[in-house]
Amino acid sequence: MATSPTPTNIREDALADVPGAAPASGAPIRQSNLWKDAWRRYIRNKGAVVAGAIFLLVVLYCVIWPFVSPYTGNEVDFTVAKQGPSLSHPLGTDKFGRDLFTRTAEGGRVSILIGFGATLAILLFGVVYGSISGFIGGRVDNGLMRFLDALYGLPYLPFAIITLAIIGRTDMWTMMIALSIASWFTTARIVRGQVLTLKENDYVRAAKAVGARWHRILVRHILPNTLGVLIIAIFLELPAVILGEAFLSFIGLGISPPDASWGAMAQEGRTTYRTHPIEIVVPSVAIASLVLCANFIADGLRDALDPRTRET
Amino acid sequence: MLKFIVRRIFWTIPVLLVVIFLTFTMMRQIGGNPFRHSERAVPEAVQRNLERKFHVDKPWYTQYAYYVKGVATLDLGPSLVLRGQTVNDIVKEHFPKSIELGVYAFLFALVVGVPLGMIAALKHNTSVDYGAMFFSNVFHAVPSFLVATLLIYYIALKGGALPTSGWSTWEHKIMPSIALGFAPMALFARLVRGTMLETLQQDYVRTARAKGLRYRRVVGLHVLRNSLIPVVTAAGPLLGYIITGSFVIELIFNIPGIGQYYVTAVNARDYSVVMGLTVLLSVIVIVANLVVDILYGILDPRTRDARA
Numbered sequence: 001m002a003t004s005p006t007p008t009n010i011r012e013d014a015l016a017d018v019p020g021a022a023p024a025s026g027a028p029i030r031q032s033n034l035w036k037d038a039w040r041r042y043i044r045n046k047g048a049v050v051a052g053a054i055f056l057l058v059v060l061y062c063v064i065w066p067f068v069s070p071y072t073g074n075e076v077d078f079t080v081a082k083q084g085p086s087l088s089h090p091l092g093t094d095k096f097g098r099d100l101f102t103r104t105a106e107g108g109r110v111s112i113l114i115g116f117g118a119t120l121a122i123l124l125f126g127v128v129y130g131s132i133s134g135f136i137g138g139r140v141d142n143g144l145m146r147f148l149d150a151l152y153g154l155p156y157l158p159f160a161i162i163t164l165a166i167i168g169r170t171d172m173w174t175m176m177i178a179l180s181i182a183s184w185f186t187t188a189r190i191v192r193g194q195v196l197t198l199k200e201n202d203y204v205r206a207a208k209a210v211g212a213r214w215h216r217i218l219v220r221h222i223l224p225n226t227l228g229v230l231i232i233a234i235f236l237e238l239p240a241v242i243l244g245e246a247f248l249s250f251i252g253l254g255i256s257p258p259d260a261s262w263g264a265m266a267q268e269g270r271t272t273y274r275t276h277p278i279e280i281v282v283p284s285v286a287i288a289s290l291v292l293c294a295n296f297i298a299d300g301l302r303d304a305l306d307p308r309t310r311e312t
Numbered sequence: 313m314l315k316f317i318v319r320r321i322f323w324t325i326p327v328l329l330v331v332i333f334l335t336f337t338m339m340r341q342i343g344g345n346p347f348r349h350s351e352r353a354v355p356e357a358v359q360r361n362l363e364r365k366f367h368v369d370k371p372w373y374t375q376y377a378y379y380v381k382g383v384a385t386l387d388l389g390p391s392l393v394l395r396g397q398t399v400n401d402i403v404k405e406h407f408p409k410s411i412e413l414g415v416y417a418f419l420f421a422l423v424v425g426v427p428l429g430m431i432a433a434l435k436h437n438t439s440v441d442y443g444a445m446f447f448s449n450v451f452h453a454v455p456s457f458l459v460a461t462l463l464i465y466y467i468a469l470k471g472g473a474l475p476t477s478g479w480s481t482w483e484h485k486i487m488p489s490i491a492l493g494f495a496p497m498a499l500f501a502r503l504v505r506g507t508m509l510e511t512l513q514q515d516y517v518r519t520a521r522a523k524g525l526r527y528r529r530v531v532g533l534h535v536l537r538n539s540l541i542p543v544v545t546a547a548g549p550l551l552g553y554i555i556t557g558s559f560v561i562e563l564i565f566n567i568p569g570i571g572q573y574y575v576t577a578v579n580a581r582d583y584s585v586v587m588g589l590t591v592l593l594s595v596i597v598i599v600a601n602l603v604v605d606i607l608y609g610i611l612d613p614r615t616r617d618a619r620a
Binding site for chain 2: 146154157161168287
């Protein structure tokens with residue numbers, strides 16, 4: 001029986017509202033709620049914990065290192081061009097003599113910001129579209145889902161490229177828009193599925209029976225229960241967006257040098273990989289590590305938040 | 313079953329119309345009138361003739377109707393930049409190479425990924441399983457341009473075994489196909505392993521074993537067939553994957569396919585080509601999804617009613 005000095009458990013809060021039902025202070029109450037259970041399950045999954053730690057490390061490196069570094073990402077110094085790893089340049093330098101360790105951190109800031117920005121936008125679109133579709137149901141649901149089916153026919157990369165062409169300029173913000181517009185469909189579908197199932201729950205019927213209005217049911221009873229799925233969706237969408245940024249920039253239609261992003265760095269590395277491959281290897285490994293960790297985190301979260309779907 | 317197939321095929325028609333409409337609308341947002349802001353000074357009469365010829369003077373819905381008619385009759389219109397070239401010419405020239413590349417990549421993914429997943433499942437929770445899953449996780453995360461450049465660097469430049477770029481002899485086709493097939497291979501391995509583990513625990517597998525059927529036969533006959541269903545369903549989304557990948561791979565290996573030309577067309581602002589190629593790629597994705605749905609319906613009869 002786990003006891004906690006500060007009981008902040010939902011069940012207790014609920015009881016506290018009922019006069020006479022409040023538990024005697026100090027009485028042992030089993031501390032158990034969804035998030036604590038999920039956290040305990042997640043911690044037990046070693047792969048997911050390691051992935052989470054590496055993920056945090058990479059993000060922290062990108063955020064902090066540019067402040068600490070003796071170089072800046074755009075500091076050109078031809079006397080040290082194309083060097084291999086050394087003490088003063090841990091990952092070597094590129095063809096302009098820029099320190100790759102610093103430039104990778106700066107590029108990572110852009111890539112990760114695009115990743116999280118676009119992922120948030122995807123969740124927002126997805127939740128709004130999916131919950132409208134699932135909650136209203138019937139013909140509206142049918143129409144919205146059929147429209148979504150049609151959108152699935154649009155290939156991802158060309159769709160993002162055209163969106164960028166419409167906006168007419170390419171920077172971090174427009175990349176976020178383009179990548180999120182091209183990939184919110186799956187999240188919308190998942191949310192709609194969740195809402196459809198949750199709608200049938202007894203507590204929703206009960207809420208309806210006592211006269212709760214639709215927006216209260218949606219916001220108080222249904223959407224909070226989709227949170228688990230959404231958290232998983234973050235780590236499913238993030239790698240896709242980061243790879244999307246990398247591909248777009250790599251083919252020269254995304255972030256373009258001298259601005260750094262991991263994709264833009266890989267694009268620059270493409271011109272010199274025959275003599276100096278580390279220039280393309282470094283940003284690629286950075287991308288791969290983040291994507292790999294995100295995949296593992298997503299798996300761990302899925303197992304932790306929804307034990308029913310656990311793989312054998 | 314026939315009813316399901318017919319219904320499913322009919323359903324693709326509005327989907328195609330919506331997709332063409334979306335592409336059309338998006339391209340209009342960028343395009344404007346391609347002849348009005350021309351860099352060449354064109355006499356008034358010629359301009360009006362041009363506009364009439366390409367229906368630019370008509371309202372948007374008429375233009376859309378013309379475009380749909382064009383797509384339906386397999387005519388994607390002229391290129392705006394290359395004089396005398398139609399989008400069809402460009403498709404004819406570049407598309408077969410991309411298809412070839414995609415097919416080889418898919419075959420590579422299938423031939424390597426499926427056995428890898430099978431072995432991992434049969435040797436569940438051994439070092440073989442862990443190794444296979446670790447590598448397929450890593451390969452799924454590594455961007456294809458890294459795989460491609462490393463292949464070129466070590467095999468073509470250092471080893472001198474294969475040519476670095478181009479698309480003529482079979483030697484040219486090996487590395488691009490592997491580079492493009494890497495991520496799908498990893499995906500296949502994971503999918504096959506997952507379903508195979510599930511299938512191995514089914515009652516009918518136990519029954520087959522209990523009645524004395526040899527292990528190989530059980531795996532080959534009962535388990536493998538059912539484990540391949542997710543491979544079929546993954547083929548739809550995978551096609552998008554391969555299209556995206558081909559943009560990158562064709563650029564690195566300098567393959568004159570549709571992906572590389574798409575980028576050229578975007579940079580040259582040849583919007584009729586961009587639009588034509590986008591519609592073409594969409595049609596392929598839609599048709600692939602259609603085929604996957606029908607195959608899925610055949611393989612797993614339970615899904616027919618739900619999907620129809």
